Amino acid sequence: xxxxxxxxxxxxxxLILALCVTAFMGCTSTNEETSPMAGIAxxxxxxxxxxxxxGESISPMFPKLAGQQKDxxxxxxxxxxxxxxxxxxxxxxxxxxxxLTETQIAELADYFSSQSPMKADADTxxxxxxxxxxxxxxxxxxxxxxxCHGADGQGxxxxxxxxxxxxxxxxxxxxxxxxxxxxxxxAIMKQVTHSLSDADAESVAHYIAxxxxxx
Amino acid sequence: xxxKDNEECGAKAVAGSFHFWPFGRTGILLWLxxxxxxxxxxxxxxxxxxTGQSCVACHAGGQFPELTPYGRLFKLTGxxxxxxxxxxxxxxxxxxxxxxxxxxxxxxxxxxxxxxxxIDYSSVFLxxxxxxxxxxxxxxxxxxxxxxxxxxxxxSHLGSDNFDLRYADRKVDTSRDVIWGVTLxxxxxxxxxxxxxxxxxxxxxxxxxxxxxxxxxxxxIEGGLAQQVAxxxxxxxxxxxxxxxxxxxxxxxxxxxxxxLGNKKGDTYHPLxxxxxxxxxxxxxxxxxWGAQNxxxxxxxxxxxxxxxxxSNNPVYGQGSTEYRDTGFDAQYQxxxxxxxxxxxxxxxxxxxxxxxxxxxxGPASLRSFKVKGSYVYLAKYGASLAYSNVxxxxxxTAYADSANFSPDTQMWTPEVFWLPMQNLRVGxxxxxxxxxxxxxxxxxxxxxxASDNDTTYLYMWYAF
Numbered sequence: 001x002x003x004x005x006x007x008x009x010x011x012x013x014x015l016i017l018a019l020c021v022t023a024f025m026g027c028t029s030t031n032e033e034t035s036p037m038a039g040i041a042x043x044x045x046x047x048x049x050x051x052x053x054x055g056e057s058i059s060p061m062f063p064k065l066a067g068q069q070k071d072x073x074x075x076x077x078x079x080x081x082x083x084x085x086x087x088x089x090x091x092x093x094x095x096x097x098x099x100l101t102e103t104q105i106a107e108l109a110d111y112f113s114s115q116s117p118m119k120a121d122a123d124t125x126x127x128x129x130x131x132x133x134x135x136x137x138x139x140x141x142x143x144x145x146x147x148c149h150g151a152d153g154q155g156x157x158x159x160x161x162x163x164x165x166x167x168x169x170x171x172x173x174x175x176x177x178x179x180x181x182x183x184x185x186x187a188i189m190k191q192v193t194h195s196l197s198d199a200d201a202e203s204v205a206h207y208i209a210x211x212x213x214x215x
Numbered sequence: 216x217x218x219k220d221n222e223e224c225g226a227k228a229v230a231g232s233f234h235f236w237p238f239g240r241t242g243i244l245l246w247l248x249x250x251x252x253x254x255x256x257x258x259x260x261x262x263x264x265x266t267g268q269s270c271v272a273c274h275a276g277g278q279f280p281e282l283t284p285y286g287r288l289f290k291l292t293g294x295x296x297x298x299x300x301x302x303x304x305x306x307x308x309x310x311x312x313x314x315x316x317x318x319x320x321x322x323x324x325x326x327x328x329x330x331x332x333x334i335d336y337s338s339v340f341l342x343x344x345x346x347x348x349x350x351x352x353x354x355x356x357x358x359x360x361x362x363x364x365x366x367x368x369x370x371s372h373l374g375s376d377n378f379d380l381r382y383a384d385r386k387v388d389t390s391r392d393v394i395w396g397v398t399l400x401x402x403x404x405x406x407x408x409x410x411x412x413x414x415x416x417x418x419x420x421x422x423x424x425x426x427x428x429x430x431x432x433x434x435x436i437e438g439g440l441a442q443q444v445a446x447x448x449x450x451x452x453x454x455x456x457x458x459x460x461x462x463x464x465x466x467x468x469x470x471x472x473x474x475x476l477g478n479k480k481g482d483t484y485h486p487l488x489x490x491x492x493x494x495x496x497x498x499x500x501x502x503x504x505w506g507a508q509n510x511x512x513x514x515x516x517x518x519x520x521x522x523x524x525x526x527s528n529n530p531v532y533g534q535g536s537t538e539y540r541d542t543g544f545d546a547q548y549q550x551x552x553x554x555x556x557x558x559x560x561x562x563x564x565x566x567x568x569x570x571x572x573x574x575x576x577x578g579p580a581s582l583r584s585f586k587v588k589g590s591y592v593y594l595a596k597y598g599a600s601l602a603y604s605n606v607x608x609x610x611x612x613t614a615y616a617d618s619a620n621f622s623p624d625t626q627m628w629t630p631e632v633f634w635l636p637m638q639n640l641r642v643g644x645x646x647x648x649x650x651x652x653x654x655x656x657x658x659x660x661x662x663x664x665x666a667s668d669n670d671t672t673y674l675y676m677w678y679a680f
Contacts, residue, residue, distance in 0.1 A: 017473035020353060020380065024302040024341045044387050046296055049288045053387055058504050059284070061552060089553065096267015099298060168507075168552065 039107020047108065050093065054115045060166035061089065067117030069155040073109035079185055081105070086182040089172070117154070118164035120212035129207025132200055140195035145204065148188075153211040164212015170205040260304040260639060260679050261342045262289070266297035270638040275549055276556025276592030277635050279679065280415045283551060284509055287408040291394050291452050293383030294343055294350030304340040309333065310675040312425035316668035326426045326671075327363070334359055335423055335675075338376055351380035355476070360424055362484045374477020374485065375442045377405045377414065394452040401467055401474035402441040403496050406448065406460070409511050411545035411560035412498075413437040417588040417602055418629065418645065420675050427669035430606045431653055432615070432623035434566040434584045435539040436517050440464065442478060443488040445471035446496065458500040464519070465493040486528035491520035491536040507552035515543045523572040535571030542566075559589040566608075575614060582608035582623060595635060602629040615653060619661035622654030639680060645673040 037045070044053065047065075051057045055065030065073065079085035080094040100108075131137075133153070136144035150156055153163030162170065174196065176182050177189035193201070263270055266289075271277050273286030282290065289296050310333060314326040341353040354376035361372035383396030404412035413436060422428030433439070448462025466489050467475035478487040500513030520536040545562035564584045570576040583606070590600030603626075610621040626649065633643035652666035653659045659666060 012470045013472040016470065017476075020351070020473075021341060023345045023349075024343065024351070024353070045292075045385065048387060049285050049296075053389065053392070059507050059551070061507065092269035093272050096297060098267060172553075 036101050036104060039104050040111055042104060043108060043111050047112075051112075055112045056118060057166070060121075060168035062093075063169045064118040064121075064165055065112040066115040066119075066164075068112055068161050069157060069159065070109045070113035071157045072155065072160040073112055074105055075158060075185060077105045077108060079183075084184060087173070087176045087180070088182075090182075116213065117161065118212050119215050120164050121166050121209040122206055123210055124206070125210065126203050126207040128200065129203035129205070132196075132204040133207055137195070137200070141191075142196055142200075143192055145192075145208070153208050162208045162211070165209060167202070167205040167209040170208060171201055174201045174205070261300070261302045261340060262294065262297075262304075265300050265343045271595050275551055275558050276590070276598065277595035277638055278419075278556070278558065278590065278592060278598065279641070280419060281410045281558055282408055283549070284504055288394075288455075290408050291383060291396065291450075292385050293348060293381040293396055294352060295345075295347055295383070297344060299344045299346075302341045302343045304342060304679065305338060306340070306677065306679040307337040308335050308420055308675055308677050310335045310420070310422070310673065312422040312428070313672035313674075314425055314427060315670040315672075316664075320662055320664070326422075326424060328360060328424050333424075348384050349380075349382050351378075353378045353380070358423065370484075372477060372485065375401065375473070375475055377402055377441075378474055379406050381406075392454050395450065397447070397449045398462065400446045400448075400462075401444060402438075403436050403444070403446065403462070403464060403517055404498075404515070405441075406446075406450075406462070407498065407515075408458075409500065409513065409545065409547045409560070410558070411511070411513075411547045411562045412515060412543070413562075414441070416560060416562065416586065417590075417600070418631075420643075420677055421645065422671060422673045425671050425673065427647060427649070427652075427671045428673065429647070430584070430604050430625045430627055431617075432582060432584075432606050432608065432625065434541050434543075434564040434582055435519055435521075436515075436541040436543065436564060436566075437584060440488060440490075440519065442475050443467060444490065444494075445474050448496070450498075455504070456502055458498070458502065458513070460496075460498040462496045462498075463493045464490065464496060464517075466490045481527055481529045483528065486524060487530075489522040489524075489530035491522050494519035508548070508550050510549075511545075511547045513545050515541075515545070517541045523574050531572075537568065537570040537572055537575050540567045554594045556592040556595065557590070559587070561587040576611050577613050578611070580609045580611050580614065582606065588629075590631075595638065598633045598635070600629075600631045600633075602631070603627070604629070610654070617660055618653035618655075619659060620654045624651055624654045625649065625666075626651040639678065641675075641677045643675050643677070645675070647671040647673070 050062040051065050057064050076085065077100060080090060081097055081100050083095055132142065133145045136142045148159045149162050153161065155161035174193050177186055178193045270279060273283055273289055275281040275283045312326060313330050317324045317326050317329045319325050336356055336358045338354050338356040344350045355373065356376040357371060357373045359371050360369045362370055364370050379398055379400040381396050381398045383394065385394045398406045400406045402414050405414040407414065410416055444464040445467040446462045446464040448460055450458065450460035452458045468487065475487055478485045480487050494517060496517040498513065498515040500511050502509065502511045518540050520538045522530040522532065522536050523534060525531050541564055543562055543564040548559045550557040566582040568576055568580040585605040588600055588602035590598055592598035605626050607624040612621045615621045615623050628648040629645055631643055631645040633641055635641050647670060649666040649669050650656060652669055657665045
């Protein structure tokens with residue numbers, strides 16, 4: 001059984017095929033070991049594919065990064081790199097970035113934090129959401145979001161900017177904090193969201209989404 | 216692959232729940248394969264290894280080969296995201312075909328190996344990044360049951376499958392986003408990034424040995440030149456909105472025969488299709504993305520002249536060619552927001568045929584091929600799809616000799632349910648339901664065979680690693 005009769009095939013073709021194979025196998029050392037890509041170049045080439053060039057992502061699957069707090073970005077990239085943050089989407093999309101150097105992380109954090117802050121993702125007001133954001137639900141032990149995330153949801157250091165973030169993304173993260181240990185650095189959020197009902201989580205997320213920059 | 220604990224043993228659960236013992240040696244082999252692959256669940260198809268990302272990052276709802284917007288960008292920028300790493304990957308397809316009425320009316324059967332579980336075919340892939348601007352995808356496929364020899368023994372076959380090597384680059388800033396590239400490939404539309412064009416269009420797997428695994432007539436661009444041609448083309452994707460491509464195809468012979476391995480002139484079972492000169496292919500697409508949704512509308516066209524073959528399957532020069540002019544319109548829609556994925560594709564190809572060799576068609580002919588498919592996947596694990604195919608065209612006694620009224624007209628519905636117990640294993644059950652076949656619903660062949668006799672059940676297991 002001669003599965004592939006090579007005898008009558010013209011030789012230059014095999015040479016080309018061999019070259020292709022060699023090219024693919026190539027050197028196995030990673031590019032990052034020889035010349036790490038600058039943060040901005042990475043943002044352009046890779047991050048922008050999901051998060052948008054300026055961090056205004058289109059799909060709510062991917063959080064907006066535009067004007068995000070620099071410290072928060074550094075910590076999240078570090079946690080993705082080291083696999084400390086293990087929420088499902090983070091694992092699926094971000095766990096590959098194990099080769100990020102500290103310089104690249106700093107450059108990426110610089111780049112996105114210096115972009116114009118994320119635009120509002122919704123414009124319909126949500127009174128319940130505003131109540132939770134500004135005054136919390138003291139009877140249930142839900143502290144006001146603004147106490148850590150800022151009066152305008154702009155964030156502060158390790159506490160991320162929320163204003164203008166995709167509501168769907170924020171709801172997902174609230175669920176991650178409530179129900180899992182997948183974001184250990186955000187352990188404080190576990191206490192905060194402990195008594196937050198699904199309906200209230202949606203309300204507050206929709207409200208915060210309206211706090212973004214005007215389009 | 217960063218597989219969570221409960222997923223590593225998914226394969227064990229699958230193996231346990233599939234009662235393979237009645238299927239004999241093949242069944243045991245399949246079960247063992249599952250156990251082996253359960254152990255090596257860390258292994259990744261090469262793109263996933265290169266990027267460190269899960270399959271769903273690039274594949275809509277986990278439905279490889281359907282691409283997400285990110286997957287499309289990965290391909291358009293030359294498969295270069297991530298680090299250069301082991302480019303080898305492989306896949307195996309085991310399947311079962313059940314032809315509703317497999318009797319030819321004369322005591323014989325129509326579909327060989329019907330109602331048998333088979334390890335049908337497998338492929339090896341070389342794929343991924345070569346440099347920051349060059350990357351590609353090369354597939355070679357081994358079919359266990361290619362044809363039967365004179366003694367009735369089955370003979371296997373190894374040959375080229377899809378191939379796409381690219382140089383691509385991207386310039387992006389706040390005012391514009393331009394991706395451009397050149398491609399060397401061996402199958403018109405293999406280089407396309409939407410799943411509405413033939414090469415990566417539904418169905419992704421279908422019966423190979425079953426006689427009714429698909430519609431009996433299709434336009435040339437719907438697979439007729441796969442692995443027969445060498446195409447060199449250039450494309451540009453502007454502002455993630457407008458895609459333009461021009462590619463020229465010629466016979467994949469001599470220097471290009473590495474693109475058509477396993478096919479050669481004069482071969483009894485895999486003669487190389489020879490083109491007269493080169494054939495232009497053009498593709499235009501407009502895309503828009505908003506929220507979790509994205510849409511594409513496009514068009515494509517190809518003119519090809521195919522040389523006739525003599526009785527020994529050698530190309531004949533100087534006696535004209537069969538000319539095919541294919542014009543296609545297509546569209547795709549996706550809604551991708553975990554845990555839901557909904558994707559739909561539609562295409563319509565209009566073909567005009569002029570057979571100057573008078574060997575394939577009696578006269579000028581036309582064929583229209585319409586396909587539409589919608590699928591929904593929950594949690595990238597549980598999915599269902601429904602496809603509809605409608606082929607119609609001019610009647611021709613030479614081209615459609617099996618039809619009592621010499622007509623290609625066929626209508627087929629294909630519902631499918633599928634399950635991805637692991638992200639790189641798809642198990643599915645497909646059913647081809649014919650309401651019309653080669654010109655009629657009843658007695659289409661003049662010997663009493665009805666379209667519904669050709670209904671085909673197809674169960675498959677598709678594993679990539």
